[in-house]
Amino acid sequence: MKQAKVSNNVIRRMPRYLRKLDELKAAGVDRISSFELGRQMGLTSSQIRQDFSCFGEFGQQGYGYNVTGLRGEIAGILGMNRDFSVILVGVGNIGRAMIENFCFEQYGFHLLAAFDVRPEVVGSDISGVRVHDISELKNLLETHRVDIAVLSVPKLIANKVARELVEHGVKAIWNFTNIELDVSESEAIVENIHFSDSLLALGYYLGEKLDAEAAAAAKQARQ
Amino acid sequence: MKQAKVSNNVIRRMPRYLRKLDELKAAGVDRISSFELGRQMGLTSSQIRQDFSCFGEFGQQGYGYNVTGLRGEIAGILGMNRDFSVILVGVGNIGRAMIENFCFEQYGFHLLAAFDVRPEVVGSDISGVRVHDISELKNLLETHRVDIAVLSVPKLIANKVARELVEHGVKAIWNFTNIELDVSESEAIVENIHFSDSLLALGYYLGEKLDAEAAAAAKQARQ
Numbered sequence: 001m002k003q004a005k006v007s008n009n010v011i012r013r014m015p016r017y018l019r020k021l022d023e024l025k026a027a028g029v030d031r032i033s034s035f036e037l038g039r040q041m042g043l044t045s046s047q048i049r050q051d052f053s054c055f056g057e058f059g060q061q062g063y064g065y066n067v068t069g070l071r072g073e074i075a076g077i078l079g080m081n082r083d084f085s086v087i088l089v090g091v092g093n094i095g096r097a098m099i100e101n102f103c104f105e106q107y108g109f110h111l112l113a114a115f116d117v118r119p120e121v122v123g124s125d126i127s128g129v130r131v132h133d134i135s136e137l138k139n140l141l142e143t144h145r146v147d148i149a150v151l152s153v154p155k156l157i158a159n160k161v162a163r164e165l166v167e168h169g170v171k172a173i174w175n176f177t178n179i180e181l182d183v184s185e186s187e188a189i190v191e192n193i194h195f196s197d198s199l200l201a202l203g204y205y206l207g208e209k210l211d212a213e214a215a216a217a218a219k220q221a222r223q
Numbered sequence: 224m225k226q227a228k229v230s231n232n233v234i235r236r237m238p239r240y241l242r243k244l245d246e247l248k249a250a251g252v253d254r255i256s257s258f259e260l261g262r263q264m265g266l267t268s269s270q271i272r273q274d275f276s277c278f279g280e281f282g283q284q285g286y287g288y289n290v291t292g293l294r295g296e297i298a299g300i301l302g303m304n305r306d307f308s309v310i311l312v313g314v315g316n317i318g319r320a321m322i323e324n325f326c327f328e329q330y331g332f333h334l335l336a337a338f339d340v341r342p343e344v345v346g347s348d349i350s351g352v353r354v355h356d357i358s359e360l361k362n363l364l365e366t367h368r369v370d371i372a373v374l375s376v377p378k379l380i381a382n383k384v385a386r387e388l389v390e391h392g393v394k395a396i397w398n399f400t401n402i403e404l405d406v407s408e409s410e411a412i413v414e415n416i417h418f419s420d421s422l423l424a425l426g427y428y429l430g431e432k433l434d435a436e437a438a439a440a441a442k443q444a445r446q
Binding site: 009011012014015016018019023077078079080082084092093094096097098100101102104106107108109147148171172174178180189191193194195196197198199200201202203204205206207209210 | 232234235237238239241242246300301302303305307315316317319320321323324325327329330331332370371394395397401403412414416417418419420421422423424425426427428429430432433
């Protein structure tokens with residue numbers, strides 16, 4: 001039932017639904033109405049019904065959603081059952097943090113191997129993931145199917161490494177380098193972690209909060 | 224001219240405009256039409272005009288936007304001129320990566336100090352930022368204005384530390400702990416870095432790409 005083209009906004013809400021449904025499951029909730037789900041997520045119930053209607057019909061009028069069933073549908077939409085294999089290139093602070101702390105398996109992704117150039121990390125195991133010398137990257141890409149590469153190398157070599165990945169058939173790059181990669185959409189999907197976007201949104205909302213508090217204080221002082 | 228409540232979607236696009244305008248400035252572009260800006264960002268020109276109209280009038284009909292001027296307006300909207308001060312709590316891999324690689328100053332934020340418990344990092348300087356023992360946190364919060372705390376401690380103590388920050392007047396938390404903090408909106412603004420949301424969106428788009436390629440290959444095989 002998947003339609004040709006679902007808007008990016010809808011896609012971006014799917015992981016949020018997943019997190020909320022996991023939370024509901026953990027709290028022992030079996031069934032939830034679109035109204036209540038919306039209330040908890042700051043969305044309207046019609047927005048929620050519209051989002052899911054892009055992929056089929058998951059609820060039953062008047063009965064709400066089965067939490068486990070809806071969670072399964074969303075996991076399927078997000079490709080969590082596709083056994084995507086992942087490598088990580090660049091075991092600096094961010095790369096190491098992702099290996100040690102990010103639970104790829106929980107989302108159905110398999111972290112196969114990591115790569116770096118520094119002798120002090122090459123050959124080591126981090127949380128069960130072997131770090132190889134970058135010179136072995138080509139060989140691994142030729143002998144294994146790799147769907148996604150986590151790119152956490154220094155900025156200066158980001159595009160060079162991205163080019164090598166794409167030329168060896170990697171179809172998706174999760175980009176932590178903070179630069180825009182010179183990779184076309186037809187070559188690979190690039191998903192950027194933009195820390196600055198997140199901090200600047202925080203700055204906006206903090207400014208709004210401080211302004212509101214200052215206005216309230218000024219009003220009180222006048223009374 | 225700021226209106227009472229601008230939608231979250233509009234706010235989230237502001238940092239993207241900022242990045243694009245910085246890119247245009249670096250490329251020597253002085254002026255750009257909403258049509259061309261939209262084309263480069265995958266938005267419609269009416270969407271762009273609507274976004275900016277939430278904050279005032281930045282362009283002139285028929286003349287487009289002055290790149291430097293618009294960049295300044297957006298920086299102002301995002302609070303980049305408010306001199307927000309920042310501390311970082313938890314100098315593990317992620318914390319260290321943010322200190323070493325994220326350019327807070329570039330966005331107008333000042334990273335004052337970092338905190339940890341481990342003797343091997345306490346007392347050290349990382350890229351000019353001093354790491355203090357966590358026991359000094361309370362004292363610093365009482366003697367300095369701290370607007371934002373970067374929270375990059377282990378999950379298990381995340382809520383405990385968040386509570387201490389809020390109780391000492393920190394109004395915003397940039398949360399890297401991957402758990403939902405038990406902090407109410409009236410206490411502090413919490414902005415989460417959700418790595419999983421980003422990876423799952425990547426998984427969706429990769430699945431879509433692979434399906435399209437498989438369909439094209441099947442079609443060709445039948446011909």
